[in-house]
Amino acid sequence: MAKRTTRSTGAEAARDRAAGQKPRPAADAPTPVMAQYLEIKAANPDCLLFYRMGDFYELFFADAEVASRTLGIALTKRGRHLGEDIPMCGVPVRAADEYLQKLIRAEHRVAVCEQMEDPAEAKKRGHKAVVRREVVRLVTPGTITEEALLDSRANNFLTALFRAPSSTTAPGDNYALASLDISTGEFLLSEVSGTDMAGELSRLGPGEIVAGDELAADPEIRALADQIGAALTPVPRAYFDSLGGERALRDKLGVAEISAFGDFTRPELATAGALLKYVELTQIGKQPLLRPPKRMGPSDVLMIDAATRANLELVSNSHGERRGSLLHALDRSVTGAGARALAGALASPLTDTAAIGNRLDTVQYLLEKNAVRAELRTTLKGCPDLARALARLTLGRGGPRDLGAIRDGLGGAGQARKILSGDTLPVLLRGVKKDLGAPPDALPRELGAALSDEIPAQLRDGGFVRTGYSKDLDDARALRDKSRRVIAGLQNDYVQATGVKALKIRHNNVLGYFIEVPAAHGGRLMGAGEDNGFIHRQTMASAMRFTTLELGQTESKIAAASDRAQGLEQEIFDDLASRVSDAQGEIGDAAAAGSV
Amino acid sequence: MQPPLDQYSALAELAEECALVRPRVDEGGAFQVSGARHLVVEQALGSRDGGAFVANDCDLSLPEGEEKTGGEDRLLIVTGPNMAGKSTFLRQNALVVILAQMGSYVPAQSARIGVVDRLFSRVGAADDLAGGRSTFMVEMVETARILNQATARSFVILDEIGRGTATFDGLSIAWACVEHLHGVNGCRALFATHYHELTALAGTLEGVGAVTMEVKEWKDEIIFLHKVAPGAADRSYGIHVAKLAGLPAGAVARAQEVLGHLEGGERAGIAKELANDLPLFAATPNPAPVKPSGPSETEQALGAVNPDELTPRDALEALYKLKALLDNDSIG
Structure with a gap:
């Protein structure tokens, strides 16, 4: 503490x-x-x-x-x-x-x-x-994007909290909250009364809360953060500036007028500003994925205070585990993103009967159309986490497998769109279908052509680009592989030349490629002198090691070709990642298809 | 990807697997749920088809509900022995509200729900392991929040509120909470309690009813039926539960003996005394109130009110009490 x-x-x-x-x-x-x-x-x-x-x-x-x-x-x-x-x-x-x-x-x-x-x-x-x-x-707990650091089935929100000065229109303490899941780009804004603040925080369940120095020192806020298991990070009060916030929102969302996304109150803008500033501070200038802000006021959601949430064991049981919670009992989702959406819906039931009716229509449709549901679930099960892969690539923190996830995710989106071909789709599914069709066709095709079937985890492991995608890369790889075959050939030649059957060409990190013979035969290569080209490198207890000019040259060729192949792969990766980044809006729409 | 697609197909899958039903959520004031189950408890008990979980109805409705098809009560006092399923009954109804409003089918045979704006659920301090502060204090702080925040459109479940303090303190607080929820908040509510005295309110306050968890006695043993039925429990069977839990036979016998004393004498006496002291108890049906000579109870109570000392809310409460007294006077 x-x-x-x-x-x-x-x-x-x-x-x-x-x-x-x-x-x-x-x-x-x-x-x-x-x-x-x-x-x-x-x-x-x-x-x-x-x-x-x-x-x-x-x-x-x-x-x-x-x-x-x-x-x-x-x-x-x-x-x-x-x-x-x-x-x-x-x-x-x-x-x-x-x-x-x-x-x-x-x-x-x-x-x-x-x-x-x-x-x-x-x-x-x-x-x-x-x-x-x-x-x-x-x-920090609220700004992680790595698969290994995140729970795939839960959102990880970073929430900025601001106590708004009381005014004549809003007497008493009011709180504005701005939350971003940096791993998916989900961005939420809300403003609640003092009595509802604790419930709102536990609805969001952030991993980290950012608050002004003074507020962060408030014992009640600290107790609350402890209770919901969030880290509490104080920032200077000056971060909460509504004009700066409005500017930052306009910049980051790329719009001229923020009102396109709704009428935000000054406290909401100030809080969003502090959130974005903190993100900038922790990401050292890198731009995270930011979806259009969603606003949820007290009148839009069924208000459930913190004690009631805990008491009803909605998302975790009394020991903070998922088992035994309502969420655990009802979760039949087949993807991490689906589980996150379900948890979000459970934490925030609606109050608008028409919106509730729309959701129920959707469930009813999918309940009645057994075949459609089964097909959808099979398709979805094979889909990677599109939103999180997109967020990592946007932040410049992605790997080749994230590109693979985009390819497969967009492929799945196309398939899901086909499955939703019925003419009597309920209204929400019509929206989903529209969003699924949003990403440009060219990108999945490009990714399909570029990526190999087995994608390595790390870029530097090499080999994520499919043969035939880039001629330069293919040439570099061919040279590298040819030179490797040349080395295998050399071993044969040397065995012939020296008559030492046990002669081997080996590789280690210190010597690179070298010729090794048992100690007993070492003399034969040494004795041969300089004319046959064997240069002594090392004498071991049981073996002697040599090199030749030819071997050295071939080795540098391999190294040069490998370096070139690696450089080319990096270039291709950067190009594909930036194409993904350019289409982040559309891919994000597909990822969040129709989330209402 | 496609969270909503997965979300909705998962909910449809659940609906089929667990035989859920589409709720009707409207702007009315009803909460009519028949054959409701608690998903988590049901799954813990094992297969639904085995019939391990006993489904229950719950029927609450606000007076302004345009068409009243069912019960007239908006607040139910739930009594019954420990372990008989009071808490499960309370919670399953709260969970039905949440599931319905998140857009899910619900574990019931049918459900009609007038949309809820705020949901509250509290359990008395005895079940609460909150450290540091006095658990009773926590309980009261949270109860206060409910009484201050609940609107007519809210849904409240209170489980054994007042348990964390001495019997009569607790009873009085529970009593006042019921009256407040009924008279001031006017919301739909389920109020579980082991203070059987509270069920008296069901007879006097319009819109307050009483249900109990059914129990069968068989050869000195009790069997929990887990079924909710109209009415009030006549006792709490705490000693039976103690016996089930393995309390030594000697202690059980002694407890039975002490209970006999208390029920036969002192507690009944105290209750009678209370009834005379507290206008609250004037409404209890049992000991017929003695018609007072001189100023009526209402007049006495009115005389004791000092308007300058009252907050508007106190004043409203005082008014409710006076009204209740007046009704009683005219009966007597």
């Missing part, structure tokens, strides 16, 4: 802190890397700093102690600072998601600091030059 109250945001505080550090005596001067670390850490005092060093994110000092305790990983030492050992621990980059998840669950915030250049670049500036590093993202 102390962690929260002492947390301060903004670069100002960071600069103050950095300035407050006393100059150190020369003997204790930190190494250049440590100096860089300290500077970046000082700018992010409220976060655990994941400091990228090669294949690891390292943590130092108090961060290391906290992380090793929370994650159960070994605490080691690295160098000395101010005469003391520096505690350190690290997590491998490849497994970082898993560790991030544990830290976020334990209500920590993490600043991810990456290497912004190749170490070779840095060396060009001198042997003491440090690789340039920058914080690229703050990971």
Whole structure:
């Protein structure tokens, strides 16, 4: 808890802190890397700093102690600072998601600091030059997008909360709430009275609440955040500015007049502004997916206060588990997105009888049309999480499998549209059908042509592009593969030439490709001298290792071709990702098809 | 993808699998649900076809409801022994409201629901494990919120409110809550209680009814039928439950003995005394009120009112009490 109250945001505080550090005596001067670390850490005092060093994110000092305790990983030492050992621990980059998840669950915030250049670049500036590093993202409970960090069947809202000054039209405390699920782009606004605020918060069930300093320090708000299991993050009050909010909304939604989406009150605009500002702060300028805001007032939903929600065990039982809740008993959805929509509907029943009737008509239609329902469910079951893949790609945090998800999701949308071919569709399904048809045909075709059948998890694993999509890439791959065959051929030649049947060409990360023969035969290659081209590299207890000019050349060809193939794949990925991003509105419509 | 498609086909799937029915949700004031079940409890009990779960009707309606087809009551006092299913009955009706208004079919044979604006559900403190604050305080804070916020279109279920304090405190609070819900909020409500005295209100307040969880006695044992029937429980069978729970036979026998004493003497005496002190009890049908000589009860009560000390709400409540007294005077 102390962690929260002492947390301060903004670069100002960071600069103050950095300035407050006393100059150190020369003997204790930190190494250049440590100096860089300290500077970046000082700018992010409220976060655990994941400091990228090669294949690891390292943590130092108090961060290391906290992380090793929370994650159960070994605490080691690295160098000395101010005469003391520096505690350190690290997590491998490849497994970082898993560790991030544990830290976020334990209500920590993490600043991810990456290497912004190749170490070779840095060396060009001198042997003491440090690789340039920058914080690229703050990971907080309300701003995560990774599949591994999220519950696929639940929304993860970030909610900004604002206590509106009481006025003659709205006496007493009023609260405005702006919520964004950054992993799907869902964006909700509402304004409620003081007595309904707790119920509204538990309706949304956010993972993180952002509030002005003063409000965040209010014991009642803190108790409430604890109760619903949300992290509470204070931000400067100045974030809540209705003019700035209106401007930010216009910018981010790309409209000239915000009134296109409804008449927003000043407190709502101020709160939306603070929400977007906080998102910008944590995403370091990256633009998240933002769907048009949906407004829900107290008169639109059946008001259910927090105690009643808990008492009726709507979405979780009395121990906070899903089992034993009404949601658990009624959930027959086949996709994560469907489960999220169902949970949302259960948390927010309507009061408009016509709207309720429309929903019931839809259920009735699908109940009566058994075949349509069965076909739909089969199609949906095969569909990946379109909304979350789209959100990651938009944020520049997607991988090749997200492109695959877009391809399959849009394919599924097309199929679902065909299934809904009946002429007597109820009104909501007519809307769904229209939205399903929204995305441009060209994109799924392009993705279909570009993506291979087996898509690797990571871009750098290579191979996500289908053969035949790019001639350059195919050429680079052919060269790489041909050279690999050349190496296999070389082994044969060398066996013939030396008469050593046990001769093998092997590869490791230190030597690259090399020729290995049992120690007993080593003499034969050594003895052959320089003329046959065998160059001695290493003598082991049981084997001797050699290389040849030819082998070295072939190896560089392979490396060059691999690099080129990788570069081309990256280019193709960026191109496809930006095409997806350009069509985010239409894809988002398909993803949220007819959500009313 | 396609959340709504999945959402609606999932609801249709559920409707078929669990034999749900389409509710009629309108602007009227009814809450007529027949053969309703509690989805979660039912699934916990196992197969529906096994008949493990006993379905129940509930019929409430607001007086302004344009066509009154069923019951005349908007508030039901639910009594019955512990473990007989009071809480399940209360909750399943609240859940029917939520399911219907989210656009789902509901676990019942038929359901007609006048749309609800606010839903409240509270359980008395004995079931509440809230730490730190006094549980009774929490209970009262939450009850206060309901009495202050519920509108005529709201739906309220209160389960054993007042349990967290001494018997007569609790009874008085429960009594006042029923009167307030009935007279001021005017909402549809289910009020479960083990204070059987409250069922007296069913006879005096228009729109207040009483139902009870049926119980069968067989060879000194009790069998819970889990069936809701009109009327009031005559006792709470707490000792039977204690016996079921494995309380030592000696303790059970002794409890039976003490209960006999209390029922035969002291508590009845206290209740009689209360009836004389509190105008609230003037309406109880049993001990016929003695016709007072001199100023009537209404006049006495009116004399005791100091208008300068009353908030508007207090004044309204006082008016209700006076009216009730007046009715009683004219009967007596």
